[in-house]
Amino acid sequence: MLDTVFLITLFVMAVAMLALFYRAIKGPTMSDRIVALDTLGISLIGFIGIVMMIQDTLAYSDVMLVLAILAFIGSIALAKFVEGGVVLDRTRD
Template identity: 65%
Template sequence: MLEVSLNIALIVMSMSILVCFIRIVKGPTMSDRIVALDTIGITLIGVIGIIMVIQNTLAYAEVILVIAILAFIGTIALAKFIEGGVIFDRDRN
């Protein structure tokens, strides 16, 4: 029963990633695209977590950590780019 529930969860999360990808392509604003990209990262972490439970292993724990860090840094960088247009501030004196 658990196996069936996990497979259903994987299917639903895959559809969620597809819907978010459509939002990235067609999003009316840049903010919508950034939120959809962040949602894909979070959903991908959940998918990998479910795969870890199905395979009964901890082999992908580092992958989850790397994806989480990259998603966070990417979201912060894109938000800063939207706010000011520049990611790295270079003050030249």
């Protein structure tokens, strides 16, 4: 029973990630692409979590943490780029 739920969830998340991928490439504005990439990272974390539940292991928890950190820093850098055009400020204003 639970295995069927896992498989359906994986399928739905894969479709959602395809839609996000389309939005990240096609997205009319830069903000669309940033939100799509951030959500793609979060969905990937959930995907790995469900794979971990299917295989009944804890082996991929490091992968989830690293992905979460990288997605977080990427979102911050892209948001700062959209806001001001400069990611790394040289001096304090």
